[in-house]
Amino acid sequence: MSNIEAVLAHVDENIDASIERMKELVRFQSISTDPAYQEECRKTADHLASELNTIGIAADVRVTPGHPMVVGHAEGNEGKAGPHVLFYGHYDVQPIDPIELWDADPFDPQIVEKNGIKVMTGRGTSDDKGQLLTFMEACRAYKAINGELPIPVSILFEGEEESGSPSLVPFLNENKEELSRDLALVCDTGMFDPTTPSITTMLRGLLGEEIIITAANRDLHSGMYGGPAANPIKILTNILADMHDENGRVTIPGFYDGVEELTPEVKAQWDALPFDAQAFLGDIGLSIPAGETAYSVYELVNARPTCEFNGITGGYSGDGFKTVIASKASAKVSCRLVGKQDPLKIREAFRAFVRERVPADCSVEFLDHGAGPAHSLSPDYPPLKKGAEALKDEWNKDAVMMGMGGSIPIVGEFKDILGMDSMLIGFALDDDNIHSPNEKYNIESYHKGIRSWVRVLNALAKD
Missing domain, CATH: 3.40.630.10 (Zn peptidases)
Known part of the structure; x- marks a missing residue:
């Protein structure tokens, strides 16, 4: 022996x-x-x-x-x-x-x-x-x-x-x-x-960011100011919508710097795994894959970067209805990172992307929720x-x-x-x-x- x-x-x-x-x-x-x-x-x-x-x-x-x-x-x-x-x-x-x-x-x-x-x-x-x-x-x-x-x-x-x-x-x-x-x-x-x-x-690494956009100096009556007054919820949602293209790719400049494709050997091994994408999504009540269209569901989860929206606040969200234009709106965004993506460079690019889209008479503030490669x-x-x-x-x-x-x-x-x-x-x-x-x-x-x-x-x- x-x-x-x-x-x-x-x-x-x-x-x-x-x-x-x-x-x-x-x-x-x-x-x-x-x-x-x-x-x-x-x-x-x-x-x-x-x-x-x-x-x-x-x-x-x-x-x-x-x-x-x-x-x-x-x-x-x-x-x-x-x-x-x-x-x-x-x-x-x-x-x-x-x-x-x-x-x-x-x-x-x-x-x-x-x-x-x-x-x-x-x-x-x-x-x-x-x-x-x-x-x-x-x-x-x-x-x-x-x-x-x-x-x-x-x-x-x-x-x-x-x-x-x-x-x-x-x-x-x-x-x-x-x-x-x-x-x-x-x-x-x-x-x-x-x-x-x-x-x-x-x-995957992780970058957490919070965006706070301020427009008017107080909440406004939508009947009196609706139309001419900037609406921070609209500004925020437009910015978030701009962060992905029709193929699911993140549009922030430089976001994919350092992203590496799978080696042929690893890709072949993953393709051969008995992973059921339909069952994976079906377990959570979904059936159509989102994300980058050029990659399998297994690759999306394990080897591709993401930019996801984890929470949005702004305006009145209580019971009933209130016709108000909020003065502030905010969103929490997380980016899962892969390969050699630099979280600090992506933070800079992310913030620049947002600032470019905020009107001159409005302001934006960012809160840092951590960054790791x-x-x-x-x-x-x-x-x-x-x-x-x-x-x-x-x-x-x-x-x-x-x-x-x-x-x-x-x-x-x-x-x-x-x-x-x-x-x-x-x-x-x-x-x-x-x-x-x-x-x-x-x-x-x-x-x-x-x-x-x-x-x-x-x-x-x-x-």
Whole structure:
């Protein structure tokens, strides 16, 4: 039996104990957004630090202005090649409301069958306690068989991810030298489907802007001023309508600078996926794709930039009717960014686009709601290739190089502050009810997730 086969066999022989450790972790009520659970978050951090130390990863709990961080370090086999990795996960969870929709106590994990599949239910099973444990249990198995890991590993567990991570950036800046490594491994993602492993190689960035247009110095009677008086709602909606052409493309000058097309290999892989665009839209009561007409629905969600309108206010919106011309109107606009789009340059172009369309006797104000670039890994990035090969070995299926329509801020912060790229490998599924009642994690996802990390660590250690 080869060394890696011995480690994998240890995982299999001890999976019941691994499941019990997941139950133990899920029982902690680590709801980060509610101050009433502050002590529970502290207990969770203490528990994780203790578990890391038990398996030979020197760890401690670091105090922050909010909930604590857990930091650990373990040397690897110095005789092998490979990066020093920083593994990131978060131990905090979302609130459980509405409690009446849960089938069981959210913090009393149960093993049940759903549609013939064995799952563990409970808040945090999938997001992110079960996920981070897949990596910890892989390290545990390596330590049990070899006494050491195949590569040097550092650990960062956060306790505020579900409440906006207010302590994270200061913590990264204060501990930059200790935490800067060759590569970050992030587990807070999922698979394309229950049998298809995935590596998220593209995350869209985000730009948030609010436009406030002021016309008259007070609200006006539409019978007295309708016609000659500028109407800020009309001005605003005309501006918003100008932001897209008839093919769904954004018309802001320079918006597509830095947008990269999919490589032929990735496009072919995506085209071959069993993604049902009609079902995707049908689930939300729609049937006709919007957005850029030259791209598939899957590409639009995962690899194309957007400019979306998230809210418009102005005038009277209460019950009944009021014939008023509002003095102000506002809109909130978000842009999802891809590739090498520069969010600050797009902000400048966006604001210039709006200003050009505001009449001279009216004014416009902008509110900044954040800006962050997209994240992507080159298909030729060596750790990515090794990770994909390791996942294929475990799942007997090529790993999908996935895009993700949303954003994971930690990935950008690792790049900007710690100067390292991130490889995102997770084993969650779309039906895990993350953030919802009856959250669950498939036992097979957990088991094969542990085995997958064993293989990934082994692959990264190779020349």
